[in-house]
Amino acid sequence: MADATNVLHVSPVIPVVTIEDPQHAVPVARALADGGIRIIELTLRTDSALTSLKLIANEVPDILLGAGTILTPGQADAAVAAGAQFLVSPGVTPALLDHMLTLDVPVLPGVATVGEVMAVAERGLDAMKFFPAGPAGGPSYLAAIGAPVPNVQFCPTGGISLATAPDYLKLPNVSCVGGSWLTPRGAVEAEDWSQIAALAREAAGLGG
Numbered sequence: 055m056a057d058a059t060n061v062l063h064v065s066p067v068i069p070v071v072t073i074e075d076p077q078h079a080v081p082v083a084r085a086l087a088d089g090g091i092r093i094i095e096l097t098l099r100t101d102s103a104l105t106s107l108k109l110i111a112n113e114v115p116d117i118l119l120g121a122g123t124i125l126t127p128g129q130a131d132a133a134v135a136a137g138a139q140f141l142v143s144p145g146v147t148p149a150l151l152d153h154m155l156t157l158d159v160p161v162l163p164g165v166a167t168v169g170e171v172m173a174v175a176e177r178g179l180d181a182m183k184f185f186p187a188g189p190a191g192g193p194s195y196l197a198a199i200g201a202p203v204p205n206v207q208f209c210p211t212g213g214i215s216l217a218t219a220p221d222y223l224k225l226p227n228v229s230c231v232g233g234s235w236l237t238p239r240g241a242v243e244a245e246d247w248s249q250i251a252a253l254a255r256e257a258a259g260l261g262g
Contacts, residue, residue, distance in 0.1 A: 058160035058181040061140050062209055062229035064093040064118055066261035067219065069236040069254070070211060072097045078242050079106035083114040085247040086236065089254025095122040095142050095232060098129055104136045111137025120162075127153035134159055144185050146170070151177060162209060166190045168199055171206055181207050183232065188213025193221045200227040216253075219260055233257065 061068075069086055071094055073079050083094055094117055096107055103121075110119055121133035122142040127150060130141055134157050141154055146163035154161045155177065164183040165171045174182055184196060187210035191198075196208060210222050211232030222228045236257055241249045 056155045056157075056159075056161045057179045058140055058162040059207060059229075061093070061118065061120070061160050061162065062181050062207055064230075065091050065258065066223060066230050067091065067236065067257040068093050068095050068120070068209060068211075068230055068232045069257075070095045070097060070122060070232045070234045071237045072099050072234070073103065073106045073242070074100055076102050076105040076109055078245070079109045080113045081245065081247050082237055082242060082250060083110045083117050083119075085250040086254045087114065087117050088247075089251040089256075090258035091236065091254040092116060093118040093120070095120040096138075097121075097123040098125075098133065099123050104132055107133060107136040107138060124150070124154070126150065130154050130157060142183055144183070146174065148173075168203065171199065171203055175203070175206060180205055181209070181229075184208040184210040185232075186212030187222070187231075193225060196222070196225055196227060200225065203227075216256060216260075219257075223260060 120140040121138035124130050124141050124143040140160040142162045144164040162183045163174050164185045207229045209230050209232055214231050214233050215235050219231045222231050236253045
């Protein structure tokens with residue numbers, strides 16, 4: 055099933071993680087899982103991202119592993135080959151969406167306008183990433199489009215923090231949020247896995 059609706063219900067927060075050093079990949083994933091977050095969107099923003107993806111897929115099988123920042127069909131293929139269980143794009147073109155829908159993993163395409171939401175919905179997808187959430191209009195924007203487009207569920211990402219996440223999560227058309235605050239660069243570089251686990255525990259608590 056290409057639609058990522060089930061993915062959106064795994065956790066109230068999907069950590070959006072960028073890893074520079076692949077040696078940090080498995081400890082980061084394990085720290086998130088220890089904190090109760092069993093899903094991760096690993097961005098393909100570094101040259102070593104696919105290596106990190108493979109390591110997590112092989113060594114932390116109990117975490118649902120996604121690949122983010124998918125910009126091209128080639129990246130989508132490489133991510134799935136490396137072990138990605140779902141794909142996330144910051145935006146989407148017809149060609150990219152066509153290709154991702156040929157792959158046997160859930161797809162979470164990025165949208166920022168009502169027209170983009172409608173175009174993706176026409177392809178049969180009801181789950182989308184709203185990006186960049188803050189600059190694109192925030193909770194008030196998502197609330198406004200909930201009435202005319204009631205069947206779409208969103209994972210807003212971009213500029214969201216622990217403090218602002220509840221403003222999104224209270225909306226009926228938001229199932230979860232994406233956030234990079236769970237894995238701050240300083241904590242990763244210092245290998246402070248307990249801090250990441252603590253941040254994950256706070257985020258997991260947003261669901262209840």
